[in-house]
Amino acid sequence: MDTPEKKTVTQIGTPISKHKVQNSPVYNYIENLSPIRPVRSIPIAQTFGSLNFTSPPSVFTSPHAASRFRSHNNNSSKDESASTKEVASIREEEVEDASIEILESNCTTDTPGVVINDGGACEDGEMDLQKMCDNNVKPKNETPDWDTLIADASELLFFSPLPNDSEAFRCFLQRTSDSKARLSTGKRPTLEPVSNNNESESPDALSILHRGVRRRCLDFEMPGSNNNNNKQMSGESSSRCLVVPSIGLHLNAIAMSSKDNNVGNEYSLSGNVKVGLQGSTTPVLDIVAEEDVAAAQALEEEGPKSLALEEMNQSCPKKKRRKSDQAGGEGESSCKRCNCKKSKCLKLYCECFAAGVYCIEPCSCVDCFNKPIHEDVVLATRKQIESRNPLAFAPKVIRNSDSIMEAADDSSKTPASARHKRGCNCKKSNCLKKYCECYQSGVGCSINCRCEGCKNAFGKKDGSSFAGMDIEQDEENETAMQNRTAVLLPPSTPMPSRQPLAQLPITSNNMLLPQQSHHLHGASSGLYNKSQFRKQDMRMYSHSRIETITEERAEDIENLIQSPITNINAVSPNSKRVSLPDSSESTTPWRRNGGRKLLLSIPSFPSLTPHH
DNA sequence: GAGTTTGAAACT
DNA sequence: CAGTTTCAAACTC
Structure with missing residues (x-):
């Protein structure tokens, strides 16, 4: 009995202590002043969840991210005097910590509707967060803008890294930057085509650059791109590349161009960014770019060469064509170019198509359908190919x-x-x-x-x-x-970023996304525990350890690939991938069995099991 | 630049 | 699943 009492005492004791603090005028003052609430991260996840977005909201927990969001948050409108800001700053840190705790307390922030409470008791201090998690409640402060931002971020995440295309990645960056710009402006991103001139014209883009993110191929096709895109595409220099709407961003992409160029330092930096992107949303990018710029630079100095180069080489189709590329004089912008004569660039024979990018002017293809104007065809074809082999667009090389x-x-x-x-x-x-x-x-x-x-x-x-x-x-x-390491897991499938999941199942590429890969772990082995997952995520989101996750994810992928079992099999490649109807939320058998991670990942990763 | 070789992708 | 065909890149001349 003593023990129980002690426990009681302990339990109560802590609360009391906190309670006092919370009741203190100072605490209340701070509470009121700060628009930021730890809970926020959770809601975000939920929002993403609808998109099947498993990315950890932790991204938003970043002080930077928080800052940005704050501007959008109506609540933030609360007095933000200098002193208040200071407080807010502190709060932000708290938020970040809170996020971490949340992750580690079984409060899933991964996917909306998939939030699972393992029953882990949260400490009093975390009660709010826990409640939020349990109830799937959105943060009080959440505003339409916030949702929009989240949605946007999710979209970004959905871009799966295309395996092998640095171009794709660049495009992704472009998109990211664009998204950021919108974030800063509070506007919801649209599908409008990105101007090729963005880099030079867009202040946002510039700002991003200032943040340390380097992009070369800023323009990329947006999924709903219209003909204008084509114009840009075809009209622009060969250096520009468009990413097929659902086509993701392959981490590999990053590497890409390097080969050919100088990628050295530049590459390495981008590589980091890349990773961050994958794992998180745009905000992450910011975080990485802004907060970890130093780290990234350090890394660059450290020795970007090897891995970076290797990674780049890994899947960049372009590399294959040194001759032609050089001939093209593409130089740094190394968008893929194909020379297809019969495939119409709608088969994996086509490097562009395989890489998830549209063919561009420099391509010498004949009867090319891999263009924005044929987006539907491209997507349909991709879908078909994926149905045949879910890994078709996945990175070919796994580190x-x-x-x-x-x-x-x-x-x-x-x-x-x-x-x-x-x-x-x-x-x-x-x-x-x-x-x-x-x-x-x-x-x-x-x-x-x-x-x-x-x-x-x-x-x-x-x-x-x-x-x-x-x-x-x-x-x-x-x-x-x-x-x-930046395992550039190439993204695989291009997923129509804005298409409903049900219509266009997220491809395996998505799974490659950092978080998703974790899910894979769960799916394939089930050994990956949440704790690990969270820690990893945190690592990822917490400044400089992003790369670690990548490796782990690569591992996950490989496990999946090599694991005949995986629940993934449940999804028949040939069968219409389970239309996870929006369902990211619907409960599927796997979800029930596989555990949270798997569940979360399913939607986005219909089936990784390669056909044999 | 044309032709050949090669192996992945696609097909049967 | 294996064999064959198709395809486009890589390579050679």
Whole structure:
């Protein structure tokens, strides 16, 4: 009995203490002054949830984000005197902390309608948040603008990173910037096409740049883009690239251009940004850009080369075509170019299509349908292809984290730890030419490869590795990997950012998104516990550890891919992917079984299981 | 630049 | 699932 009493005392004691504090005039004053409420993060998640957006609201918890939002929040209209701002500043920090706590207290902020309360008791101080989570209640202060902002952010998240296209990523950035601009203005983003000149003309864009985010291909097709886009597209320089409306943003994209260019530092920086984007919403970008600029720069200095380059090479189709690219004189803007003659650029043969970007002027394709004006066709085709192979648009190369490589030999710890998703099937090239996708991606062959006479310099199928790798680079890569890996998980499917999920199932790419990948973990192994998940997320959102998540996600993806079981199977690739009707909220068997993460991820990741 | 080789994607 | 065909990039000359 003593124990109970003690517990009671303890429990009560704490509350009392807080209670006192809360009743204090100072506390009340602060409470009133600050428009920011810890709870906010939750609602956000919910909002996203409708979109199936699993991104952690933590993004919004960032002080910066909060600041931005504040301006939109009517409540924020409350006196914001200098002193008030100070208080607000403090509150913001609290909010951030609160978010973290929320995440760690089983209060799911991931997906709306999917909020699950594991029953973990929240401390008194967190009661509000917990309640919010449990009740799925929106924050009091939430305003229409807020919703809009959230929605916008979600949209951004939905862009899945296209595997291999840096262009896509750039486009994504563009979009992001655009979104930001809207955020700052309080306007809801629209689908209107992005002007090609945005970069130079848009103050917002500039501001973003100032924030440390570098973008090269600012223009990209927006999903609802209209013909104007085409004009821009075709009219603009080859450097511009459009991302297919649902096509995502492949993290890989980031890497992309580097190859060819200088990507060095620039790349690395963007890489960080990239990661942030994936994992979070636009705000994250800001966070990364603004708050972590220093870190990013440090990383850049550190040694962007290896990984970054590798990543870039990994899936950039463009790289494949050095000759043609050079011929094109694209230089830094390395948008993909294809030369399709018969596929109409509607098959994976087409690099542009495969990368999730529209063909552009520099392409030499014939009868190209991969253009904004044929958006419907493009999307339909993509959908069809995905139905056949959910991973069709997923990144081809997955960078494994050390953990994954685990058992693998030491060699696996090199950058080459990345592996081609499906492996190659080379018969004559000995995996020493770009015919080999593994080699082309700069990764070693793996057990998944069916190649013959493998001599892949990045790692032979049998496990021997990196014979041809520069040791120095190797080391650098490893370091880079440990410090910042940006697993550029290429996004895979382009998802019509604004299309209803039911209509256009989120593709696997989305799953690649940081959070989603976590879900995958849950789905495939179920070993991933929430605690881990949250911590990771927090890491991600908490300033500089973004890259870590990426690795983990890559791991998730790989697990998924290699895991025949996964619930994912539940979704038949051939069958119409379960139309998760909006449903992100609907309860599916998986959700019930798989646990929160899986549930959350399902909608966005219909099926990762590759067809065999 | 034309032709060949290669292996992924698509098809049966 | 395996075999075949198609396709476009990579490569060679």
